[in-house]
Amino acid sequence: MKTVKFLFFVLFSAIVSLFATGCSSDDDVHQDEHYEHDAATFKEKIETAQSQGKKYQIIDYRSKAEYEAGHIPGAVWVAEATNQNMGDNSFATLLKNTYGTDSFMFIYGCKNSALMMTLAGSISSAGFGKNHTRALVGGFDAWVKAGYDVEK
Secondary structure (H helix, E strand, C coil): CHHHHHHHHHHHHHHHHHHHHCCCCCCHHHCCCCCEECHHHHHHHHHHHHHCCCCEEEEECCCHHHHHHCECCCCEECCHHHHCCHHHCHHHHHHHHHHCCCCEEEEECCCCHHHHHHHHHHHHHHHHCHHHEEEECCHHHHHHHCCCCCEC
16 A cells, blocks of 8 residues: 555656646757756757857857957957956846847856856846856866867
8 A cells, every 4th residue: 555655646746747847848948957068068059049040149258368369169258357246247237238138148268167157147147047048167178178169
């Protein structure tokens, strides 16, 4: 009897979970809610946004000299000085005012993943939402190490 009750509970929980979370979208850009991605997934998400005709921007958050030495193709440089005060969301506000909250933001910088996660959270809280914000774990070095194209 305990086994039957346990199986019923598991089945019931699974059904409730399915209805509570709803069906996942066919739109690959929206499917997960994680800010951070390895280089391969980051690149895949950019390509998916491109192929689906989504509005997106790749943001390089390194120094100007690092950006000029090489960056991810299509990336724009945004001065790291715009976010001196994380509390006022100045960086996220700049992106919001420049690109609009319906754009997908792909952000990368140096190897400091903690900073990228903070920035991704800042962008998300400015109205972009988790599904519109992506950060590259390992920064530009991870992109280069994966052997992907670099633009100068």
